Amino acid sequence: MIDNPYLPHLGHLTAVEPLGTGIKLFKVQFDDPAVARQFVYEPGQFGFLSAFGVGEAPFGITSVAGIDQTVDFAVAKVGTVTHALHEMNPGDVVGVRGPMGNCFPMPEIKGKNVIVLGGGIGGAPLRPVITSILNDRDNYGNLSILWAARNPSLLVFTDEYDVWRQAPRTQLHLTVDEGNASWSGHVGLITQLLQKVAPSPDNATVIICGPPIMIHFAIIELQKMDFTSEQIITTLEAKMKCGIGKCGRCNMGEKYVCLHGPVFRHSEIKDFLESFV
């Protein structure tokens, strides 16, 4: 086990799967079984994935510890590191630093109705929230999943939608900003879908992940529906280097996204969020 937090744990890719246009799922198995045992994480935490010789970048972990045998990351091809990762194949060696950051308050939301809003690849950290709830279904209330993307080819985790739909007390609502010839579902922004679904704030918690602009406008809609800032939980993205609160790269006011986040209650970040959008 490596104690230096700047050194990645070595692993290899057991699978590289397409998730959407320009988006792939990378499944990592650690080479050292002791690392695999000690790499314990919760929904919402993130890790740095390295393409050796190119660099590393932070990604939300999309698997569930103790259920999935690998540590999984959903990666959109948007920069140098992600381009290098997208060239990789099963069997290739990668590095992982983490787990880092805080997590969604899963014990606190037990017994509550949960509404999750996911936008594009930014919604990937919600997959472990959904899986955790479905694997412990009796301990949570109603689950409403509002899932959005710019177009149908960018909807992620599509092969899990039937499982989500068929789970007890669970509804999946999809929307895309722009449809195509084969799309017969809802077309429009996630805020419009939110108005249509109109979830009740009674005994409810909302978890939102996606681009900051989506989070900002979704929260405005939720507040019109009488959700309080305490009921709204979100994640923030930031430029990161160290991931452990040392470099100051991810600061947001007095907080560091890597250390105090990436999960925040809306009441903690509303001033920042308004100036950011």
Ligand code: FES
């Ligand atoms: S990434 Fe260095 S302080 Fe957060």
